[in-house]
Amino acid sequence: MYQRIFLAAVAAVLISGGAYAADPAHAPAPAHGGGDHKPHWGYIGEAGPANWGDLSGDYHACKAGQSQSPIDIGNAPHQDAKPLAISYKPTRMRVVNNGHTIQANYDAGSTLTLDGKQFNLLQFHFHSPSEHTREKSAFPMEVHLVHKAEDGTLAVVGVFIKQGKENPFLAAIWKNMPTEVDHEQGEGNLNVADFLPSNKAFWNYSGSLTTPPCSEGVNWFVMDQPVEASEAQIKKFLGLVHENARPVQPLHDRKLIHRK
Numbered sequence: 001m002y003q004r005i006f007l008a009a010v011a012a013v014l015i016s017g018g019a020y021a022a023d024p025a026h027a028p029a030p031a032h033g034g035g036d037h038k039p040h041w042g043y044i045g046e047a048g049p050a051n052w053g054d055l056s057g058d059y060h061a062c063k064a065g066q067s068q069s070p071i072d073i074g075n076a077p078h079q080d081a082k083p084l085a086i087s088y089k090p091t092r093m094r095v096v097n098n099g100h101t102i103q104a105n106y107d108a109g110s111t112l113t114l115d116g117k118q119f120n121l122l123q124f125h126f127h128s129p130s131e132h133t134r135e136k137s138a139f140p141m142e143v144h145l146v147h148k149a150e151d152g153t154l155a156v157v158g159v160f161i162k163q164g165k166e167n168p169f170l171a172a173i174w175k176n177m178p179t180e181v182d183h184e185q186g187e188g189n190l191n192v193a194d195f196l197p198s199n200k201a202f203w204n205y206s207g208s209l210t211t212p213p214c215s216e217g218v219n220w221f222v223m224d225q226p227v228e229a230s231e232a233q234i235k236k237f238l239g240l241v242h243e244n245a246r247p248v249q250p251l252h253d254r255k256l257i258h259r260k
């Protein structure tokens with residue numbers, strides 16, 4: 001059982017578009033050093049986003065990449081795109097606090113299909129404030145649903161959270177939120193399909209992991225319509241995890257595609 005969870009954590013490290021999900025979920029917390037040889041990185045001070053590219057040769061893309069994430073989603077002209085072909089099924093509740101974010105690992109069998117290519121949903125995790133911004137404004141939170149194809153290609157669906165009424169889907173996860181780092185817990189099931197906004201319009205662009213090593217070639221889908229969470233829910237996350245958003249990166253010559 002431990003082995004399976006450990007491998008899932010390594011997979012999360014390798015694929016994550018996410019804050020700390022790219023940080024070794026089951027390695028000791030960076031401050032404690034330990035068996036993980038990746039340099040410590042974080043969101044403030046010397047190890048913060050401005051210095052990620054200098055912390056390790058492996059993190060070079062963080063400063064030299066030309067297709068980095070997150071970005072500001074503006075009012076770019078839109079092109080026609082196909083709707084998102086998602087098939088999300090219920091999973092066992094498996095919530096991890098990796099010291100940097102709260103991540104819900106997902107059982108096999110839930111997919112996103114792009115041009116006939118299947119991406120498997122591995123996990124979703126949280127950032128506060130949002131990493132992507134819309135016309136320069138951040139939302140209180142953003143959720144990243146991380147998918148990986150057999151060939152290793154990544155696709156991440158981003159969903160903004162605005163402050164509003166309590167979100168029952170989040171309430172179930174927050175109830176299982178481990179306060180101890182590197183601890184996985186959970187009871188019952190969840191289906192992330194219940195969390196998505198009813199309007200499936202999205203912005204699509206080619207970007208990167210938003211955490212070291214900032215690897216590029218990540219197919220991003222940022223949903224237009226935010227979902228809601230209560231002020232208390234947002235505060236509970238921040239109280240445990242603290243701010244974990246990389247600043248927006250230059251668009252350079254990338255084009256955005258908008259599916260209305």
Ligand SMILES: [Zn+2]
Pocket residue numbers: 017018019020021125126127144210
């Ligand atoms: Zn993320």
